Amino acid sequence: MKKLLLLSAFLIFACSSDDSDSSNSNGNSINPPAWIQGVWINNTSSVFDFRTDDICLTAGTITSCNKAYMALSSESSAYEEISDTRYYVVISFAGVMESTYEFEKVSDSTINWILYPSGTISTFTKN
Numbered sequence: 001m002k003k004l005l006l007l008s009a010f011l012i013f014a015c016s017s018d019d020s021d022s023s024n025s026n027g028n029s030i031n032p033p034a035w036i037q038g039v040w041i042n043n044t045s046s047v048f049d050f051r052t053d054d055i056c057l058t059a060g061t062i063t064s065c066n067k068a069y070m071a072l073s074s075e076s077s078a079y080e081e082i083s084d085t086r087y088y089v090v091i092s093f094a095g096v097m098e099s100t101y102e103f104e105k106v107s108d109s110t111i112n113w114i115l116y117p118s119g120t121i122s123t124f125t126k127n
Helices: 002-015 066-070
Strands: 022-024 038-041 046-051 054-059 062-065 077-082 086-093 097-107 110-114 121-126
Touching: 046 121, 054 066, 062 066, 066 077, 066 086
Parallel strands: none
Antiparallel strands: 022 077, 038 046, 038 121, 046 054, 054 062, 077 086, 086 097, 097 110, 110 121
16 A cells, blocks of 8 residues: 555656746747846847847847747747746747857846857846
């Protein structure tokens, strides 16, 4: 009887999942989590603007928004991994070019951008 009880407890634990982590591979949208939405700046005049359905990056005087580029081709897609402290997204543009972004929440006002593939960290503060 004890073995049956232990086996049942193990199966329940093994089949449970953490709702704070999710992934999106629906291929047709970008969905940054609420904790990262807003405008983030760093000391090199780079700016990320995370919207409910887009990621825009301004470097110097040039702004690029991923949603607009994705709309140019039905072959564009996005893969996302979202948790309470991490946002990872790979955006494929028409199967020709790919952008990978990884962000780590440090606090409500600070995030780290982990540059791919070097792993270099760039810190941003919420504006």
